[in-house]
Amino acid sequence: MNNLIALHKLRTFDKSFSLDVSIQRPDRYRHIDSLSNLEPIIARGGGFSYTPASFGHGSKSIDMTKFNRIGVYDHANSTILLESGVKLIDLINWAAKHKLHLPVLPGHPYITIGGCIAADAHGKNPFVDGTFADYVEEILLFHPSYGYQNLSRINNPEIFSLTCGGYGLTGIIISTKLRLLKLPSYYVKTVSTGIASLYEAIDKLTTASGMSAYSWHDATKGSNFGKGLFFSSQWDDDKIPTEFTPYLYKLNSTIKDLPFSAWNKSSTSIVNYIYNRVNCGKTTSIEYIKSCFPLINNSFYYYFYGKLGVREYQLLIQDQFIIKFIDYFYDLQKNNNFPGVMISIKKFKGNQHSLSPSGTGYMISFGAYVNKDTLCVFSKLDEMMLAFKGQPYIVKDSRLPYEIAIKSIKNYDSFRNNLIKYDPLRLLRSELSDRLKI
Numbered sequence: 001m002n003n004l005i006a007l008h009k010l011r012t013f014d015k016s017f018s019l020d021v022s023i024q025r026p027d028r029y030r031h032i033d034s035l036s037n038l039e040p041i042i043a044r045g046g047g048f049s050y051t052p053a054s055f056g057h058g059s060k061s062i063d064m065t066k067f068n069r070i071g072v073y074d075h076a077n078s079t080i081l082l083e084s085g086v087k088l089i090d091l092i093n094w095a096a097k098h099k100l101h102l103p104v105l106p107g108h109p110y111i112t113i114g115g116c117i118a119a120d121a122h123g124k125n126p127f128v129d130g131t132f133a134d135y136v137e138e139i140l141l142f143h144p145s146y147g148y149q150n151l152s153r154i155n156n157p158e159i160f161s162l163t164c165g166g167y168g169l170t171g172i173i174i175s176t177k178l179r180l181l182k183l184p185s186y187y188v189k190t191v192s193t194g195i196a197s198l199y200e201a202i203d204k205l206t207t208a209s210g211m212s213a214y215s216w217h218d219a220t221k222g223s224n225f226g227k228g229l230f231f232s233s234q235w236d237d238d239k240i241p242t243e244f245t246p247y248l249y250k251l252n253s254t255i256k257d258l259p260f261s262a263w264n265k266s267s268t269s270i271v272n273y274i275y276n277r278v279n280c281g282k283t284t285s286i287e288y289i290k291s292c293f294p295l296i297n298n299s300f301y302y303y304f305y306g307k308l309g310v311r312e313y314q315l316l317i318q319d320q321f322i323i324k325f326i327d328y329f330y331d332l333q334k335n336n337n338f339p340g341v342m343i344s345i346k347k348f349k350g351n352q353h354s355l356s357p358s359g360t361g362y363m364i365s366f367g368a369y370v371n372k373d374t375l376c377v378f379s380k381l382d383e384m385m386l387a388f389k390g391q392p393y394i395v396k397d398s399r400l401p402y403e404i405a406i407k408s409i410k411n412y413d414s415f416r417n418n419l420i421k422y423d424p425l426r427l428l429r430s431e432l433s434d435r436l437k438i
């Protein structure tokens with residue numbers, strides 16, 4: 001498909017929602033110029049969001065993956081000019097070759113730069129590195145009513161702030177200037193330590209300072225719930241760099257979904273036990289670019305969910321509430337038909353004032369399979385989130401109800417009011433924005 005408008009079925013990464021929508025894939029500026037302000041549109045990057053943020057009823061999806069050129073590196077300011085459809089894998093390969101890197105990398109190599117800005121994504125140690133928006137210096141944005149606008153913290157700062165973490169609702173990001181850092185080494189040393197509980201992870205995360213620090217936990221209902229591993233990585237300067245080898249990853253679209261979920265109470269218990277035993281107490285040193293997407297390297301994790309798909313709940317809990325929240329989490333698994341597979345925790349710091357989480361605390365991700373009680377368990381997590389003043393990471397949750405969103409997204413009101421002031425016709429729309437009444 002090129003710039004021609006075609007009808008396609010688009011599906012969320014969690015496989016819970018699909019829709020036939022019109023989609024257009026521009027590859028020239030004149031295709032962008034000709035977008036009219038008479039019909040709703042929404043930008044689409046790699047399509048790796050768990051929630052339908054890049055398509056919706058009555059909106060034309062503008063697929064930006066052909067805008068994928070890597071431009072000039074500005075040595076004086078350490079910024080690289082990128083079109084928004086550049087994939088993370090292409091950026092890290094280019095950057096590593098030039099002895100540079102971007103510290104904030106979400107977990108899939110085919111996620112695009114536009115998608116990272118729009119979700120204000122985070123990487124493996126957001127407390128140290130911040131979020132994606134912290135590395136964005138400039139944005140070229142297109143809105144059919146206003147044409148092209150240059151945004152930065154100095155030029156149009158309000159629209160810049162609405163756009164980072166704004167889920168494509170301010171317009172189409174055409175290109176951006178991102179700040180890169182010097183690559184300290186081609187190798188990363190990771191130590192994994194066994195931990196007995198979610199509480200122990202919090203203890204370790206409180207003092208973790210490495211380039212990457214996160215925990216992984218068995219989320220199977222029962223006595224192993226919360227047991228896991230703590231991964232801490234540092235640049236490995238001891239290893240002599242060999243020749244740079246690019247990271248290669250191919251999406252295999254020919255593999256058919258399993259017709260059922262291979263994750264269930266018995267399989268999670270066995271697989272997690274083995275994963276824990278195999279990885280516990282290990283020190284490894286691997287090439288930096290191979291360390292960027294650890295979950296994707298364990299490709300069975302997503303494959304096992306089958307055609308019913310994965311469900312994920314991700315939320316930020318502030319420091320003062322984390323222990324009480326964990327107490328409730330232990331009770332939740334004890335008292336329910338609990339569909340947990342894994343939990344991961346990172347220490348978090350976010351500065352954005354859009355729909356993304358902001359402030360400091362612990363970012364908890366909970367991966368679950370679908371059983372008859374999954375929705376009920378997620379509703380109970382909603383209640384816990386509200387009780388402990390948590391904030392949702394909305395891109396990971398395809399069902400977050402409006403009633404919960406308005407009470408938990410910290411900047412919901414100001415974001416919505418500013419967006420309506422900027423774009424009274426509300427031309428950029430998706431299922432996510434409709435569901436959250438933005």
Ligand SMILES: Cc1cc2nc3c(=O)[nH]c(=O)nc-3n(C[C@H](O)[C@H](O)[C@H](O)COP(=O)(O)OP(=O)(O)OC[C@H]3O[C@@H](n4cnc5c(N)ncnc54)[C@H](O)[C@@H]3O)c2cc1C
Pocket residue numbers: 013042043044045046047048049050053054064084085105106107108110111112113114115116118119120121122123166167168169171172173174295395430
């Ligand atoms: C396996 C996996 C691991 C992940 N790990 C992490 C993680 O560690 N940390 C994290 O923060 N997130 C993570 N994510 C979530 C991911 O970072 C976001 O969903 C991201 O937005 C996906 O980018 P995309 O290019 O696929 O965009 P899409 O899914 O296509 O779109 C996402 C949003 O971005 C907007 N958008 C895309 N391109 C543009 C553009 N050019 N202009 C304006 N708006 C645009 C869309 O309108 C939509 O609102 C993960 C997702 C997966 C599947």
